[in-house]
Amino acid sequence: MALGTTDxxxxxxxxxxPGLRAVAICALAIGLMVADSRSELLVDLxxxxxxxxxxxxxxxxxxxxxxRWVRENMVTRRQLLEENRMLRQRVLARDGRLxxxxxxxxxNARLRALLDxxxxxxxxxxxxxxxxxDMNPFRHQIIVNKxxxxxxxxxxxxxxxxxxxxxxxxxxxxxxxxILITDVEHALPVEVLRNRQRTIAVGTxxxxxxxxxxxxxxxxxxxxxxxxxxxxxxxxxxxxxVATVSAVTNETGASFLxxxxxxxxxxxxxxxxxxxxxxxxxxxIVAEPAPSERERINTAATDQPANGAIE
Amino acid sequence: xxxxxxxxxxxxxxxxxxxxxxxxxxxxxxxxFRPPWVTMAVIYWxxxxxxxxxxxxxxxxxxxxxxxxxDTLGQHGLSLTIIAYLTHRFHLQIRIFPLWQxxxxxxxxxxxxxxxxxxxxxxxxxxxxxxxxxxxVLIGGFLWPPVMAIMDRIRERLEHRSTALA
Numbered sequence: 001m002a003l004g005t006t007d008x009x010x011x012x013x014x015x016x017x018p019g020l021r022a023v024a025i026c027a028l029a030i031g032l033m034v035a036d037s038r039s040e041l042l043v044d045l046x047x048x049x050x051x052x053x054x055x056x057x058x059x060x061x062x063x064x065x066x067x068r069w070v071r072e073n074m075v076t077r078r079q080l081l082e083e084n085r086m087l088r089q090r091v092l093a094r095d096g097r098l099x100x101x102x103x104x105x106x107x108n109a110r111l112r113a114l115l116d117x118x119x120x121x122x123x124x125x126x127x128x129x130x131x132x133x134d135m136n137p138f139r140h141q142i143i144v145n146k147x148x149x150x151x152x153x154x155x156x157x158x159x160x161x162x163x164x165x166x167x168x169x170x171x172x173x174x175x176x177x178x179i180l181i182t183d184v185e186h187a188l189p190v191e192v193l194r195n196r197q198r199t200i201a202v203g204t205x206x207x208x209x210x211x212x213x214x215x216x217x218x219x220x221x222x223x224x225x226x227x228x229x230x231x232x233x234x235x236x237x238x239x240x241x242v243a244t245v246s247a248v249t250n251e252t253g254a255s256f257l258x259x260x261x262x263x264x265x266x267x268x269x270x271x272x273x274x275x276x277x278x279x280x281x282x283x284x285i286v287a288e289p290a291p292s293e294r295e296r297i298n299t300a301a302t303d304q305p306a307n308g309a310i311e
Numbered sequence: 312x313x314x315x316x317x318x319x320x321x322x323x324x325x326x327x328x329x330x331x332x333x334x335x336x337x338x339x340x341x342x343x344f345r346p347p348w349v350t351m352a353v354i355y356w357x358x359x360x361x362x363x364x365x366x367x368x369x370x371x372x373x374x375x376x377x378x379x380x381x382d383t384l385g386q387h388g389l390s391l392t393i394i395a396y397l398t399h400r401f402h403l404q405i406r407i408f409p410l411w412q413x414x415x416x417x418x419x420x421x422x423x424x425x426x427x428x429x430x431x432x433x434x435x436x437x438x439x440x441x442x443x444x445x446x447x448v449l450i451g452g453f454l455w456p457p458v459m460a461i462m463d464r465i466r467e468r469l470e471h472r473s474t475a476l477a
Contacts, residue, residue, distance in 0.1 A: 018366070022396040025370050029392060032374075032385030037435050042384055049378045056379065060331050132336040135381045137343065137443045138432070143381075170381070177381050184438045205438075207339075268339065 043170075047148075050172040057133045057143060057175065064132035123237055124277040126150060128158075130270065131175065140180035140207065142166070144273060147174045151277070155235050158273045163241040163264025164188070164229060165273050180267055181242065182207050190242050191230040195220055198230050201242055201261060207268045210243050212259035219257060223248055227261055237278035318473045319363050322356055325465065326372050334379050343443035346458075347451045349376050350424050353391050354417055355462045357398040358406055369395035383435055390427040394420055410456060418452040 035041045075083075128144040135141040146152050148171045158165040158178055166180040179186055186203040190212075197219060201210045215221060225245040231238025243261035250257055329348035337345060353372060356364040373388035380387070397420065398405070405416050425444045432438070 018396065018399055021366055022392060025366050025392045026389055029370065029373070029385040029389035032388065033383050033431065033435065036384040046378070046384060049374070049384075053375065053378045056327065056331055057334070060334055060336070064336060133379075134334045134336050134342070134345075135379075137345070139381070139437070141381050 046170065047172050050170070050177075051174060054172070054174045057131055060133050061131040123279060125274040126277075127272055128152075128176075128275050129272055135177075138205075139185070140166075140183040140203065140205070140267075141169075142178050142180065143175050144168075144178060144275075145175055146275060147172045147176050149173055150275075152176045152275060157229075157236045157240075157276045157278070159240055159276060160265045160270045160273050162266060163243070164236060165265045165267065165270060167235055168275075180207070181263060181265075182210060182267060188236055188242065189230045189232040190227040192221055192245075193226040193228050197221060198232070201227060204260075208262055209246075210261045210263055212245075212261060213256060215257045215259055217250055217255070217257055221245060221248055221257070221259060226264075237276060318469045321465065321469055322360070322364060325352055325356075325462070327375075330372070330376050330379055333376065343446040344450050345447060346454050347421060347424070347447050348458075349373075349387070350391065350394060350421060351417070351451055351455065351458050352462070353395055354398050354420055355459060357395040358402045359462075359466055361399050361402050364395075366392055366395050366399070383431070383437070386428065386431050386435075389431065390424045393427060394424050397423075410459075413459075414452060414455045417455045418448070421448045421451045424448075 032042070036046070126146060128146040128150075131143045131145055133143050135143070144152075144158070152168055152171045154168055154171055156168040156171075156176075158167060164181055166178045166183070166186070168176045168178045170177040180203070181188055181201065182203040182205065184203050184205040187200050189198065190201045191198045197215075199212050199215050199219075201212055204211050212221075212227075223245050227242045227245065229236040229238055229240045229242055241264040243263045245259060246262045247260045248257055249259075326349065329352045332348045333345070349372060353364075353369050357369065369391045370388045373386075373391035374384065376382075376387040376391075377384050405413060408416065425448045429444055
């Protein structure tokens with residue numbers, strides 16, 4: 001069946017030194033791997049390659065994007081009105097909560113100014129969409145449709161409406177690769193909201209589970225505790241919800257507690273994420289404080305680097 | 312000679328399609344059962360058109376796959392180069408195998424690639440948990456006969472065209 005190919009007509013065909021070429025290419029590949037995983041030499045090359053792969057990724061994403069577009073455009077007037085009404089109600093409820101938030105924020109800034117400590121400023125955010133592109137099946141990686149064109153940087157935190165999603169690992173020109181907090185290689189500094197007990201939340205490779213392997217057996221932690229980012233480590237700004245503790249096992253003979261937690265963000269279903277620029281204030285979400293007040297907040301904010309742990 | 316060269320680009324289109332199939336979104340439950348499209352395509356073309364699809368081409372395809380998958384640069388480059396080399400080395404033998412023997416050979420090549428990738432992940436310190444790597448090998452082996460039939464169609468059409476041109 002396969003005898004009739006054009007190449008087989010030259011029966012004696014052999015490359016002149018195929019073995020040598022194979023060895024040379026393999027050496028090149030190994031060199032690339034070492035350079036890529038152990039140094040920063042290839043960052044620019046990688047960015048270039050990724051930018052040229054972007055059209056392919058857009059193409060892969062397009063059926064899903066088209067499906068979403070069709071769904072969005074095929075809704076009836078009734079559904080739109082209904083959704084509009086619901087959203088209005090939610091906005092009203094949020095606005096109500098934000099009113100108290102404004103005064104709390106001012107009070108907080110005042111108190112912090114009294115303590116001569118850093119005020120927590122609100123962060124600049126940008127909405128990015130996760131592209132429907134699968135990556136290495138062994139890692140929890142995603143691609144978002146914002147890149148260094150939009151000032152995205154490596155190590156930038158990603159959140160969704162419910163909590164922390166992950167961080168950017170490679171900023172490409174038009175897109176960025178990020179790993180989720182549940183990736184086996186990911187760890188983030190957290191604290192228990194209830195008692196500020198600090199620890200590290202490590203990914204498990206499962207989308208609905210984080211593990212807290214470094215808590216001593218006498219640590220005060222119970223199922224239901226909310227974990228928030230502690231701001232230590234400098235990557236994630238402080239105070240964003242990460243996970244809820246789901247199980248605490250105290251095994252006799254073990255040196256640490258076995259604690260698992262469920263991520264607050266809905267990692268398997270999230271479509272849109274927020275990129276955070278910590279400490280860069282844009283338009284304030286809440287009503288402007290009075291000028292004199294704002295001045296005081298700003299001086300407090302510039303006294304020290306804005307993003308840091310407050311103790 | 313020029314007619315020969317003119318027919319190479321569809322192979323690259325096939326490779327690109329295969330690379331795109333590797334990152335086509337699948338439900339989480341189906342991810343372990345994604346066939347290693349690119350490796351299968353590399354084996355086929357290295358076996359059938361060894362002169363036009365050489366080791367360098369396999370390496371480039373591997374690099375493209377690395378970029379699309381977000382892997383260490385060169386990981387698939389290395390594994391596909393080795394696979395292409397072995398296929399080249401024995402292409403005259405395996406080409407005339409009956410289908411079941413050819414499928415068994417492809418099984419072995421896919422398993423070897425799985426092992427190379429597994430080994431690189433281990434050395435590079437990228438933990439790869441789960442059975443996905445080995446289910447991929449199985450699925451790839453089982454899907455070889457239909458994939459080969461499709462590729463044969465494409466190749467025959469290309470060769471007809473190039474002989475018509477020449």
